[in-house]
Amino acid sequence: MAKLDLLLNSYHKFIAIPWRDDAAAGQRVIFTVYNEADERVLRARIGEFEIVTRQSGHKWFAFDLTDTFAHWMSSQKYAQRYFENPDHLMALLPKYLDYLDNQFTAFLAANPIDAQTVVSLIGVGSLFSFVKVKDVVDRFAPKVPGRLVVMFPGEYENNNYRLLDGYDGWNYLAVPITADKDY
Numbered sequence: 001m002a003k004l005d006l007l008l009n010s011y012h013k014f015i016a017i018p019w020r021d022d023a024a025a026g027q028r029v030i031f032t033v034y035n036e037a038d039e040r041v042l043r044a045r046i047g048e049f050e051i052v053t054r055q056s057g058h059k060w061f062a063f064d065l066t067d068t069f070a071h072w073m074s075s076q077k078y079a080q081r082y083f084e085n086p087d088h089l090m091a092l093l094p095k096y097l098d099y100l101d102n103q104f105t106a107f108l109a110a111n112p113i114d115a116q117t118v119v120s121l122i123g124v125g126s127l128f129s130f131v132k133v134k135d136v137v138d139r140f141a142p143k144v145p146g147r148l149v150v151m152f153p154g155e156y157e158n159n160n161y162r163l164l165d166g167y168d169g170w171n172y173l174a175v176p177i178t179a180d181k182d183y
Contacts, residue, residue, distance in 0.1 A: 003034070008045070011149075015053055015058065016055075021115070026174065027173070028144065028146070030149045031156065032152060039125060050062070058147075059114070059146075060120065062121075065126050068100060072100075076092070093130055113144065118146055118148075119149070122151045
């Protein structure tokens with residue numbers, strides 16, 4: 001069985017487990033961890049994650065982060081100057097996180113999100129070197145009354161997550177779903 005089939009199976013088994021109503025925001029976060037080389041295949045099969053979520057009695061909405069940096073950057077008054085001198089962009093990046101937060105809040109308001117809803121983040125790899133996934137999750141998780149599922153291209157080992165095999169990992173207390181873990 002292919003790794004993504006195993007991942008989908010593990011996700012399906014986990015998402016079908018009855019949800020606790022009293023879980024804190026950090027306990028409602030699920031990292032679905034897969035090899036970054038499988039990004040295109042996962043995107044092609046994202047509908048299967050939606051299907052098994054709905055089969056488990058939950059709603060599904062996906063928030064795609066892929067193009068957010070390009071949209072945000074193109075809206076900057078001095079975008080051309082930042083392209084000419086990218087070192088100056090570092091001071092501006094905290095505003096990108098604010099932009100993401102505003103876009104996510106608008107997304108939630110535009111959809112019927114409730115305590116039985118999965119909100120999936122896809123395109124997380126596009127954040128690499130701009131903002132930390134942990135910072136995004138810390139902002140987004142309290143806003144989702146159901147479950148926040150992060151489609152995470154990277155590695156998970158000993159409660160440590162590494163995005164795109166990056167050097168700096170971080171410890172996060174979310175539930176990890178991996179191809180080799182059966183629920």
